[in-house]
Amino acid sequence: MVKITKGQKIGILTAGGDCPGINAAIRGVGKTAIVKYGMKLVGISDGFSGLINKDYADLSENDLSGILTLGGTILGTSREKPFKGKTKGKNEVSKPALIRENYEKLGLDCLVCIGGNGTLKTAHLLAQEGLNVVGIPKTIDNDVWGTDITFGFDSAVNIATEAIDRLHSTANSHKRIMLIELMGHNAGWIALYSGVAGGGDVILVPEIQYEEEKIAKYLMHRVSENKPYSIVVVGEGIKTPAKDMSAARYLSKRINEMTGLETRETVLGYIQRGGTPSPMDRVLATQYGASAADLIAKRQYGRMVALKNNEIISVPLSEVSGKLKLVEPDNPILIQARNMGTSFGD
Numbered sequence: 529m530v531k532i533t534k535g536q537k538i539g540i541l542t543a544g545g546d547c548p549g550i551n552a553a554i555r556g557v558g559k560t561a562i563v564k565y566g567m568k569l570v571g572i573s574d575g576f577s578g579l580i581n582k583d584y585a586d587l588s589e590n591d592l593s594g595i596l597t598l599g600g601t602i603l604g605t606s607r608e609k610p611f612k613g614k615t616k617g618k619n620e621v622s623k624p625a626l627i628r629e630n631y632e633k634l635g636l637d638c639l640v641c642i643g644g645n646g647t648l649k650t651a652h653l654l655a656q657e658g659l660n661v662v663g664i665p666k667t668i669d670n671d672v673w674g675t676d677i678t679f680g681f682d683s684a685v686n687i688a689t690e691a692i693d694r695l696h697s698t699a700n701s702h703k704r705i706m707l708i709e710l711m712g713h714n715a716g717w718i719a720l721y722s723g724v725a726g727g728g729d730v731i732l733v734p735e736i737q738y739e740e741e742k743i744a745k746y747l748m749h750r751v752s753e754n755k756p757y758s759i760v761v762v763g764e765g766i767k768t769p770a771k772d773m774s775a776a777r778y779l780s781k782r783i784n785e786m787t788g789l790e791t792r793e794t795v796l797g798y799i800q801r802g803g804t805p806s807p808m809d810r811v812l813a814t815q816y817g818a819s820a821a822d823l824i825a826k827r828q829y830g831r832m833v834a835l836k837n838n839e840i841i842s843v844p845l846s847e848v849s850g851k852l853k854l855v856e857p858d859n860p861i862l863i864q865a866r867n868m869g870t871s872f873g874d
């Protein structure tokens with residue numbers, strides 16, 4: 529029987545791109561830690577910067593009420609990468625050393641890092657420096673290795689799908705080719721899921737090399753089948769030769785040049801990261817948060833909570849760090865979309 533000691537003190541930080549559900553995760557960790565385990569909480573501001581610059585404050589249970597449905601993060605975030613870059617002067621203390629020093633000064637028993645790939649990599653490096661850390665995977669990109677899904681993804685797919693739904697009506701009115709560019713960094717999860725949910729005719733993901741000619745031919749074929757408009761869903765990470773414009777803008781111009789069809793493009797952008805989390809993200813974030821507190825109570829450090837086959841588990845950060853979960857060519861949703869005639873430009 530694992531001995532649970534009361535009064536452990538844990539620090540919580542959120543780092544990297546924000547997403548809906550972070551506050552639900554903070555609440556999940558915090559309420560479980562306080563209510564079930566009698567732990568003390570310290571909220572660290574703006575990601576790892578807060579631990580470098582001593583920007584932190586105690587978090588009470590009251591501070592956690594009313595945040596479940598709140599978008600963004602009450603702690604703030606940054607893309608501070610403490611292990612990147614060298615210390616300048618010989619007397620300058622390195623950022624990892626400052627983090628360790630302040631972690632000890634605060635008397636923390638564990639540091640909870642809520643973040644995506646970059647954050648979880650930093651968490652792993654801090655664990656190797658001897659800090660007790662637990663990771664919680666969050667990102668709209670859903671590209672964190674070791675977990676089936678990250679919170680933030682479901683909300684982003686809902687937002688993107690609604691946008692695609694709206695594009696159908698205006699595309700049909702004007703008999704146009706509508707391109708919509710979606711976030712996702714180097715992974716195509718948002719484009720794939722919202723492309724299928726929104727009835728996209730062409731779905732371009734970074735993981736699949738496309739050919740402009742094949743897209744043009746496919747769109748002309750649709751016209752010959754009396755399908756006067758088409759929706760082209762573009763994952764932002766796809767490669768194009770143009771560096772000075774969005775992928776959607778570049779392809780919009782090329783498709784128009786190659787087919788003569790009227791094209792228009794939308795880059796959905798940060799709307800995908802904003803606003804209240806979907807119910808599924810609220811539940812998943814709460815589950816991840818509560819499970820992180822359980823890991824701490826059992827002193828199972830150096831791990832990330834994860835969802836595997838609908839079960840909450842935990843995996844070593846060493847297995848997650850530095851890896852990306854990408855859309856595989858044999859992904860069943862992708863295969864089924866192909867079988868239904870959707871083009872992936874290849």
Ligand code: F6P
Binds near residue numbers: 668713764
């Ligand atoms: O990782 C989340 C994400 O929104 C990606 O989809 C996107 O490529 C990136 O962050 C944008 O980063 P920033 O917020 O630094 O502009």
